Amino acid sequence: MNTNYLEPQGRGAVRDWILSTDHKRIGVMYLGVMLTMFWVAVLIGVLMRIEQLTMGPTLMTPAAYNAMFTVHGVIMIFLFVVPGLPAVFGNFMLPIMIGAKDVSFPRINLLSWYFFVIGGALAVASLFLGGGAPDTGWTFYVPFSLKTNTNVSLAVFAAFLLGFSSILTGINFITTIHRMRAPGMTWHRMPLFVWALYSTAWIQVIATPVIGITLLLVILERTFGIGVFDPAKGGDPVLYQHLFWIYSHPAVYVMIVPAMGAITEIIPTFARRTIFGYKAIAYSSIAIAAFGSLVWAHHMFTSGMGEIANTVFSLLTFIVAVPSAIKVFNWTATLYKGSTKMEPPMLYALSFIFLFCIGGLTGVMQGALALNVHLHDTYFIVGHFHYVMFGGTGFAFFAALLYWFPKMFGRTYDRRWAFASWPPMFIGFNILYGSMMMLGLQGMPRRYFDHLPQYHSLHVAATVGSWILVTGLAMYFTTLLRGLLHGAKAQANPWGSLTLEWTTSSPPPVENFDVIPTVEHSPYAYNPTRTS
Amino acid sequence: MRALLLLLALCARPSAAAKPAPDPIGVGIMEKLGAHVPLDLELIDEEGKKVTLRQALDRPTILALVYYRCAGICTPLLMSLTRTLNEMPLEPGKDYNVVTVSFDPLDTPLLAKEKRLNYLRQMQRPFPPSAWRFLTGPQAATKALADSVGFGFVKKDDDYVHPATLMILAKDGKLTRYMYGATFVPADMQLALSEAASGITRPSVSKFLGFCYTFDPESRTQVFRLNRVFGALTLAGVAVFLAALLWTKKNPS
Numbered sequence: 001m002n003t004n005y006l007e008p009q010g011r012g013a014v015r016d017w018i019l020s021t022d023h024k025r026i027g028v029m030y031l032g033v034m035l036t037m038f039w040v041a042v043l044i045g046v047l048m049r050i051e052q053l054t055m056g057p058t059l060m061t062p063a064a065y066n067a068m069f070t071v072h073g074v075i076m077i078f079l080f081v082v083p084g085l086p087a088v089f090g091n092f093m094l095p096i097m098i099g100a101k102d103v104s105f106p107r108i109n110l111l112s113w114y115f116f117v118i119g120g121a122l123a124v125a126s127l128f129l130g131g132g133a134p135d136t137g138w139t140f141y142v143p144f145s146l147k148t149n150t151n152v153s154l155a156v157f158a159a160f161l162l163g164f165s166s167i168l169t170g171i172n173f174i175t176t177i178h179r180m181r182a183p184g185m186t187w188h189r190m191p192l193f194v195w196a197l198y199s200t201a202w203i204q205v206i207a208t209p210v211i212g213i214t215l216l217l218v219i220l221e222r223t224f225g226i227g228v229f230d231p232a233k234g235g236d237p238v239l240y241q242h243l244f245w246i247y248s249h250p251a252v253y254v255m256i257v258p259a260m261g262a263i264t265e266i267i268p269t270f271a272r273r274t275i276f277g278y279k280a281i282a283y284s285s286i287a288i289a290a291f292g293s294l295v296w297a298h299h300m301f302t303s304g305m306g307e308i309a310n311t312v313f314s315l316l317t318f319i320v321a322v323p324s325a326i327k328v329f330n331w332t333a334t335l336y337k338g339s340t341k342m343e344p345p346m347l348y349a350l351s352f353i354f355l356f357c358i359g360g361l362t363g364v365m366q367g368a369l370a371l372n373v374h375l376h377d378t379y380f381i382v383g384h385f386h387y388v389m390f391g392g393t394g395f396a397f398f399a400a401l402l403y404w405f406p407k408m409f410g411r412t413y414d415r416r417w418a419f420a421s422w423p424p425m426f427i428g429f430n431i432l433y434g435s436m437m438m439l440g441l442q443g444m445p446r447r448y449f450d451h452l453p454q455y456h457s458l459h460v461a462a463t464v465g466s467w468i469l470v471t472g473l474a475m476y477f478t479t480l481l482r483g484l485l486h487g488a489k490a491q492a493n494p495w496g497s498l499t500l501e502w503t504t505s506s507p508p509p510v511e512n513f514d515v516i517p518t519v520e521h522s523p524y525a526y527n528p529t530r531t532s
Numbered sequence: 533m534r535a536l537l538l539l540l541a542l543c544a545r546p547s548a549a550a551k552p553a554p555d556p557i558g559v560g561i562m563e564k565l566g567a568h569v570p571l572d573l574e575l576i577d578e579e580g581k582k583v584t585l586r587q588a589l590d591r592p593t594i595l596a597l598v599y600y601r602c603a604g605i606c607t608p609l610l611m612s613l614t615r616t617l618n619e620m621p622l623e624p625g626k627d628y629n630v631v632t633v634s635f636d637p638l639d640t641p642l643l644a645k646e647k648r649l650n651y652l653r654q655m656q657r658p659f660p661p662s663a664w665r666f667l668t669g670p671q672a673a674t675k676a677l678a679d680s681v682g683f684g685f686v687k688k689d690d691d692y693v694h695p696a697t698l699m700i701l702a703k704d705g706k707l708t709r710y711m712y713g714a715t716f717v718p719a720d721m722q723l724a725l726s727e728a729a730s731g732i733t734r735p736s737v738s739k740f741l742g743f744c745y746t747f748d749p750e751s752r753t754q755v756f757r758l759n760r761v762f763g764a765l766t767l768a769g770v771a772v773f774l775a776a777l778l779w780t781k782k783n784p785s
Binding site for chain 2: 062066144179209210231232239302376443
């Protein structure tokens with residue numbers, strides 16, 4: 001019973017993977033697909049920056065640029081950031097962290113991976129098949145999405161499948177957390193990453209069906225002209241926007257909450273100190289899920305909703321910043337007087353806090369009605385969401401990968417190189433997206449292949465920043481790849497962490513534990529005098 | 533899955549009764565970038581005199597198709613155009629002109645004149661009246677202009693359902709860009725006009741089509757009722773799921 005999960009299981013190398021219902025193998029398969037798509041989208045991003053290096057056409061036609069930012073957005077959002085941490089680290093770590101052998105429904109788990117891969121393949125295919133890449137942006141707003149002749153139906157169906165995959169994962173995680181906890185693993189002894197996954201899973205289960213039905217209605221409307229959204233037939237296009245954002249705003253919390261969860265695991269491990277405010281962090285995840293479901297219409301301030309609705313949604317948007325701030329203060333308080341040890345995962349986790357604060361606070365700025373109207377459709381928005389999605393979720397993903405890599409693959413990477421790839425990533429990131437924010441404040445419109453002379457120098461800075469950033473990314477992934485192929489064997493618990501996944505061997509055995517553990521203390525009881 | 537089939541059945545019923553719209557363009561924009569507007573088209577100016585498009589288009593021009601009695605998006609569209617023009621460094625009457633044309637044959641030159649006075653009053657910079665024309669015209673002429681730029685609208689009761697989009701024209705009447713939506717970024721408008729000055733067409737970017745329409749919620753209650761039913765069913769399903777998790781026994785694992 002000591003074979004690790006990476007060893008062959010006798011069905012041939014390919015079938016061992018694609019037919020496996022082992023949550024760890026499924027997590028690794030998600031990782032493989034996602035990182036491939038991530039690099040495709042990164043390269044597209046670099047090409048777009050080169051286009052902006054000079055005024056006028058540089059590399060590509062304006063139409064190609066439009067297709068590029070649509071592809072970049074669709075891949076990054078639907079195939080990297082949304083599945084992001086839950087699909088990879090959630091699948092891999094959740095059962096181990098609560099002392100279970102697998103998730104509740106292993107076969108549904110594999111099914112959700114297939115939905116993800118098919119949905120991803122269709123999304124990419126819709127960009128290249130006849131009819132042309134969808135030119136609606138990722139929001140598929142009616143009435144345009146009903147009128148355009150591009151592959152909108154296919155892209156919408158792909159989004160529907162990806163949504164289905166997300167619902168299945170959510171149901172699986174909720175059931176697993178309720179039903180499969182090891183003896184002694186009470187709700188308040190669960191690692192906070194599990195709490196974050198739990199809140200995320202509820203958002204997935206409650207909000208995703210709304211977008212599923214809405215997207216089906218768009219397909220029906222395009223095919224049969226039923227007239228729910230088409231104003232020419234008496235329908236209401238604003239209804240579409242409401243239904244779309246009722247899912248899609250909570251979806252941004254699906255992107256960020258698990259990232260916060262991973263950071264909450266890393267910080268106490270390297271501060272050697274119990275987490276400050278365990279319950280506050282756990283319940284703030286739930287609060288983000290709850291309040292985050294009530295702010296959708298702040299995407300529609302310019303859609304003509306009426307003053308009272310605008311004011312109410314603006315206010316609710318400010319409120320949702322509170323639970324996020326609670327987490328930031330608790331992380332900082334955890335570090336205070338801790339015996340901090342600077343290892344690569346910790347460095348990336350600390351940069352997460354810095355970048356997330358910038359991204360989060362500029363988000364609050366946009367919650368204010370007056371500024372929102374001014375900044376609408378400028379580079380400021382682009383800068384803001386890259387700080388949250390890349391500086392936030394992206395850096396958390398990199399931190400989590402460095403943290404759990406030895407556990408997942410049983411190998412170590414070269415920590416000097418992991419440190420060395422941080423400065424170019426962090427500096428390049430801030431030059432690139434900081435310049436974008438400044439450009440936006442000066443009025444640079446987003447989604448355009450060209451710029452006016454007054455924006456030129458900042459555009460050049462941003463492009464140079466993108467080269468520095470991508471150098472850092474290349475160094476980071478080369479380091480991990482070399483570790484995977486030639487790294488020394490990893491110990492069971494290289495960081496000295498107290499959560500359950502580190503009590504089993506690296507890589508974990510097929511059924512995670514030889515004996516199901518009994519939990520007797522909090523996951524962060526580093527300090528013997530504190531056992532809360 | 534059964535819920536899905538039910539949804540299909542419910543939605544299919546009304547569609548069987550309603551005929552597909554006969555109008556080939558319908559409401560919306562059929563982009564015709566690079567096409568030319570008919571320059572010899574005769575319209576009526578604010579004084580009730582005849583004016584050809586050729587006379588009105590002597591430099592890069594922002595073309596707005598609206599109707600002056602409009603209670604919907606036309607006024608917000610023109611107001612946000614006014615704000616954008618205020619914030620742009622370009623000189624009106626020198627670097628560009630604005631031409632507003634009503635597609636409603638009932639609009640009169642008198643109303644057009646009042647409209648112009650209204651908008652020019654909002655200008656925070658010297659703005660020669662000749663740089664913003666408000667034209668009207670017989671139905672045949674304005675429809676021909678709308679068709680030439682792919683602007684589709686339909687009459688519904690006393691009002692029109694129409695898109696909220698600006699067209700940018702070069703001085704030879706060539707259509708160089710569409711500007712969608714009811715709000716504009718000044719730098720974007722400036723780029724569009726400088727492209728029109730050199731006659732380059734550029735593909736549209738943010739195609740979030742805005743429509744002006746009247747919506748009568750009373751006659752569409754079945755949609756909201758369906759919303760409520762499916763919303764309630766989803767939440768009930770979730771509640772049953774949570775109850776099952778909380779009140780049934782743990783799996784022996």
